[in-house]
Amino acid sequence: DTGVSQNPRHKITKRGQNVTFRCDPISEHNRLYWYRQTLGQGPEFLTYFQNEAQLEKSRLLSDRFSAERPKGSFSTLEIQRTEQGDSAMYLCASSLTLTANEQFFGPGTRLTVL
């Protein structure tokens, strides 16, 4: 499968715990994006990388959220001290720089914070 992959697909955690999600983009894509989607809403931008450089972060991204893409390939999104309001689907997408808006999404990680 040459599409975007994400792990885990589902995560249930208790409030206050830390969680980490992984995204593997389409292999030749140098841009990687993270979005969050809650029920009844469209995806909401969190952050994106070009290669290993994090180029933009949403103002919605609190200090508890951190993302990395250390070698310009896969990326991780960590949420520290999770809150119930963090419950959502976390989507990863990738694209080429040249066609940056043509983004292809992975299956998402559904986070439930109890």
Place this chain on the structure above:
Amino acid sequence: EDKVVQSPLSLVVHEGDTVTLNCSYEVTNFRSLLWYKQEKKAPTFLFMLTSSGIEKKSGRLSSILDKKELFSILNITATQTGDSAIYLCAVGSSNTGKLIFGQGTTLQVKP
């Protein structure tokens, strides 16, 4: 503030009907408008539109962009139950990599 608004928010039709979904936007430095279909998983790419008045077509789906009036429509003809999904409209700007999504239109096609 950049925004994308879709209408209607939900729609119920019967198989064989034709539907039109609307998307209006206010985005700084518009670059492209995209349509995605989302079933119980991640959004799947349908179309990307960058030029006004040029229709993009794929089977029973078609879409067109009006950059003067800042809107796009997605048409689905001869709907089938497999078309039931959330249809998302997103807009990208030229000075940022992010997509700004609308709320989505939930389409239900009844047999």
